[in-house]
Amino acid sequence: MVVEPIGNNGRAVDLLGIKWIGKVLSNENGRGECVVEPEDGRVTPLYVKHARVWRSVTPVVLHGYNSTRGVVSVGKTETLLLRAFQMAGRGKEQIESLAFQAAPLWRGAEAAGSMRVPKHLDGYPRYHVQVTFREAVEGPVLAGIGRHYGIGMFAAAE
Numbered sequence: 001m002v003v004e005p006i007g008n009n010g011r012a013v014d015l016l017g018i019k020w021i022g023k024v025l026s027n028e029n030g031r032g033e034c035v036v037e038p039e040d041g042r043v044t045p046l047y048v049k050h051a052r053v054w055r056s057v058t059p060v061v062l063h064g065y066n067s068t069r070g071v072v073s074v075g076k077t078e079t080l081l082l083r084a085f086q087m088a089g090r091g092k093e094q095i096e097s098l099a100f101q102a103a104p105l106w107r108g109a110e111a112a113g114s115m116r117v118p119k120h121l122d123g124y125p126r127y128h129v130q131v132t133f134r135e136a137v138e139g140p141v142l143a144g145i146g147r148h149y150g151i152g153m154f155a156a157a158e
Contacts, residue, residue, distance in 0.1 A: 050136040051156035052096075055105040059112035059126040060084060060144035060152040066125050081129060084143040084152070096134045100127040106155065121146050130157065 063084060066076040077100060082092045102112045105128045112126045124145065131141070131154070144152030 046139075046155040047153070048139045049156045050138050051158050052134075052136050053130065053132050053157040054137075054139070054141045054154040055157045056127075056129045056143075056152065057106055057109055057155050058146075058151045058153045059115055060100075060129045061117060061121050061124050061126045061146040063087075063124065063145045072125075077125075077127070081127075081131075081143070084145070085131065088141075088143045088147060090133075090137065090141070090143070094133050094135070094137065096132045098132075099130045102127060104128055105130060105157075115151070117146055117151055118149060121149075121151070126151075129154075 060081065062077070062080040064076075064080050066073055066080055068076075078098055081098050081100065082095065085095060086092060104111060109128070112128050115126070117126070126144070126146075129143070131143075139154070139156060141154035142152050143154070146152050
């Protein structure tokens with residue numbers, strides 16, 4: 001999924017669409033790799049619909065450390081999560097509640113610590129997160145310092 005920041009005019013995605021016409025996406029080895037949505041259309045709507053409750057499919061990488069003397073601080077974690085959403089254009093005034101855990105929130109997803117991340121993000125804490133907004137928001141919903149890599153991507157849970 002290619003996403004522009006909230007408030008952009010869509011020009012970057014339009015340009016990518018022109019550039020990619022007739023192209024095959026490939027990995028580092030040059031082999032074609034592409035994920036095509038099933039014909040039933042059940043996958044994409046989970047990422048772009050309006051919903052109040054969203055759950056991370058890939059873990060949110062925090063932009064700071066959330067422990068004191070090796071013990072995870074719930075307060076620090078919540079503060080870092082609120083900051084991550086704020087940096088992604090979703091202010092804390094929009095958020096009703098947050099819950100986080102290491103285990104996946106979706107069947108088939110990986111545990112937060114098992115997901116491979118770029119080397120420069122590897123040392124930062126990461127969690128699967130459920131966020132409930134005060135009012136329904138339109139996806140895509142992304143958060144955390146890995147959001148530009150497809151890490152910290154949410155799907156609608158309602």
